[in-house]
Amino acid sequence: xxxxxxxxxxxxxxxxxxxVVFGFAGLLGVLRFWHLGWIADQYIEPGFHFHYQGFEWVExxxxxxxxLVFFVQAFSAxxxxxxxxxxxxxxxxxxxxxxxxxIDKAYYLNHYYFVSLAAFLLMFSHAHHFFSVDVxxxxxxxxxxxxxxxxxxxxxLIGIVYTYAxxxxxxxxxxxxxxxxxxxxxxxxxxxxxxxLMRLEFTPYLFSWAGMIFDSTIVAxxxxxxxxxxxxxxxxxxxxxxxxxxxxGMFPTIMSLIVLIFFSAKWHLKWQKEFISKARMCVATxxxxxxxxxxxxxxxxxxxxxxxxxxxxxRLKLLLFAFFLLFQLMFPWRYLLYPGNLFWTEDGYRFSWxxxxxxxxxxIDFYVQENGDSQKKLVYLNEWLNNxxxxxxxxxxxxxxxxxxxxxxVFSSNGIPAKISAECYVTMNGKPGKxxxxxxxxxxxIPKWTPGYKWLLx
Numbered sequence: 120x121x122x123x124x125x126x127x128x129x130x131x132x133x134x135x136x137x138x139v140v141f142g143f144a145g146l147l148g149v150l151r152f153w154h155l156g157w158i159a160d161q162y163i164e165p166g167f168h169f170h171y172q173g174f175e176w177v178e179x180x181x182x183x184x185x186x187l188v189f190f191v192q193a194f195s196a197x198x199x200x201x202x203x204x205x206x207x208x209x210x211x212x213x214x215x216x217x218x219x220x221x222i223d224k225a226y227y228l229n230h231y232y233f234v235s236l237a238a239f240l241l242m243f244s245h246a247h248h249f250f251s252v253d254v255x256x257x258x259x260x261x262x263x264x265x266x267x268x269x270x271x272x273x274x275x276l277i278g279i280v281y282t283y284a285x286x287x288x289x290x291x292x293x294x295x296x297x298x299x300x301x302x303x304x305x306x307x308x309x310x311x312x313x314x315x316l317m318r319l320e321f322t323p324y325l326f327s328w329a330g331m332i333f334d335s336t337i338v339a340x341x342x343x344x345x346x347x348x349x350x351x352x353x354x355x356x357x358x359x360x361x362x363x364x365x366x367x368g369m370f371p372t373i374m375s376l377i378v379l380i381f382f383s384a385k386w387h388l389k390w391q392k393e394f395i396s397k398a399r400m401c402v403a404t405x406x407x408x409x410x411x412x413x414x415x416x417x418x419x420x421x422x423x424x425x426x427x428x429x430x431x432x433x434r435l436k437l438l439l440f441a442f443f444l445l446f447q448l449m450f451p452w453r454y455l456l457y458p459g460n461l462f463w464t465e466d467g468y469r470f471s472w473x474x475x476x477x478x479x480x481x482x483i484d485f486y487v488q489e490n491g492d493s494q495k496k497l498v499y500l501n502e503w504l505n506n507x508x509x510x511x512x513x514x515x516x517x518x519x520x521x522x523x524x525x526x527x528x529v530f531s532s533n534g535i536p537a538k539i540s541a542e543c544y545v546t547m548n549g550k551p552g553k554x555x556x557x558x559x560x561x562x563x564x565i566p567k568w569t570p571g572y573k574w575l576l577x
Contacts, residue, residue, distance in 0.1 A: 285334030
C-alpha cells in the first residue's frame with residue numbers, strides 16, 4: 120500500500136465501507152443486548168455499580184431511561200450505517216455507547232473500548248459524503264475524496280489493537296507454558312473436526328505461538344497488496360475459530376468487518392457501484408425519479424488534480440487526531456509505572472489491549488463489623504450484585520476496595536464507619552489459590568483508588 124501525505128485527498132470509498140459495517144455491527148450489538156436481557160440484568164437490577172476512576176458520577180438511569188438509551192443507540196447505529204443525519208447519529212452513538220460502558224467496569228471488554236474510540240473518530244470524519252442518505256438529501260454534499268488521515272487514523276487504531284495484543288503475548292506463561300490455553304482447550308476435546316487436534320500435547324503451544332504471531336504481524340500482511348487477500352482469509356478463519364472456542368461476544372464479527380478498510384479504493388468502489396446500480400434499478404421499477412447526479416460514480420479513478428477538496432478546520436482536526444494517536448500509543452504502557460506482577464495487581468491492566476492473557480479466578484467473602492459489635496457478619500453478595508459483578512470483583516483490587524467503601528458507608532452508624540474485612544483467594548493459570556491480602560485489615564481505611572501493589576500480598 121502506498122504511503123500518502125497524511126492530509127492529501129484520497130478516495131473516500133474505504134471510509135464509506137467502514138462507516139457501513141461499523142453501523143451494522145453497532146446495530147447487531149444493541150439487538151443482541153436487548154434479546155439476551157442484559158439491559159435489565161446489568162444496568163437496572165443490580166443495587167450497586169463499579170465505577171471508573173474519575174467517572175464516579177456516571178450512574179444508570181431508571182429502567183425506562185436505560186431502554187431509551189439503547190433505543191437511541193440502535194437508531195443512531197442505523198444512521199451511521201445509512202449515512203443519515205450522520206453528524207447527529209455519530210454523536211448520539213458515541214455518547215450513548217460510551218455512557219453505557221462507563222456505568223459499570225465489571226463489564227469491561229477491550230472491544231467495547233475500541234468501539235468507543237472508533238465512534239469518536241467517526242464523529243469528525245466525512246464518511247457520509249458518498250453512498251449515503253445525506254448525499255441523496257443534499258447532492259452538493261457529495262465528495263469522492265477525504266483527507267488521508269481520516270482513513271489512516273482508523274487503520275492505525277486497528278493496528279494498535281492487534282499489535283499491542285501480540286506484544287502482550289510475548290511472555291513466558293503464554294509462550295513457554297502455553298497458559299492459559301492449556302486450561303481452555305480440554306473442554307473442547309469433543310468438538311467436530313478440531314476435537315482430535317485439541318487432544319495433542321503440542322496443540323496449546325501451537326495455538327499460543329500462532330496467536331502471538333498472528334496478532335503481531337496481521338496488520339503488516341493487510342498493508343501489503345499482494346498478501347492482503349490471503350491475510351484477510353486467515354484473519355476471518357482465526358476469528359471464526361476463536362469465536363467458536365471462547366465466549367468473546369461480538370469481537371470476532373467486529374474485527375472481521377472493520378479490517379476491510381485495508382483493501383484498496385478500487386475494491387470498495389466495485390461493491391458500492393454494484394449496490395448503487397441495483398438501487399437505481401429498484402427506483403426505476405418503482406417509477407420514482409431520482410436525479411442521476413445523486414448516484415453517479417466514476418467509471419475509473421481520475422487524477423487528484425481534478426478533485427478539489429475543501430475541508431474546514433482540516434489542520435486543527437489533524438492536530439486532534441495526532442494527539443489521539445499519541446495517547447493511544449503511550450497509555451497502554453502505563454503499567455510500567457507500577458511495581459509487582461501486572462496480572463496479580465492489575466495496576467494499569469485495563470485499556471492496554473491485553474486480550475485473553477490469563478485465567479484468573481477468585482473467591483471472596485466480605486465481613487462487616489459495625490460500631491460496638493464484637494462479631495463479624497457475613498455479607499451476602501448476591502443481595503447486592505449480579506453474578507458477573509461478583510466474579511469480576513473477586514480478583515480485581517480496585518473493585519474490592521470500592522465495594523468495601525460502599526459497605527462501610529451503608530453500615531455506618533452514629534458517624535462511625537463500619538469495619539469491612541474480607542477473605543479472598545485468587546488463582547492464576549490453574550495454580551493453587553493464594554491469599555490475596557490480609558483478611559484482618561480494614562479495607563474501608565485504604566483509600567479507594569490505592570494501587571494494588573501497595574496493599575496486596577506478594
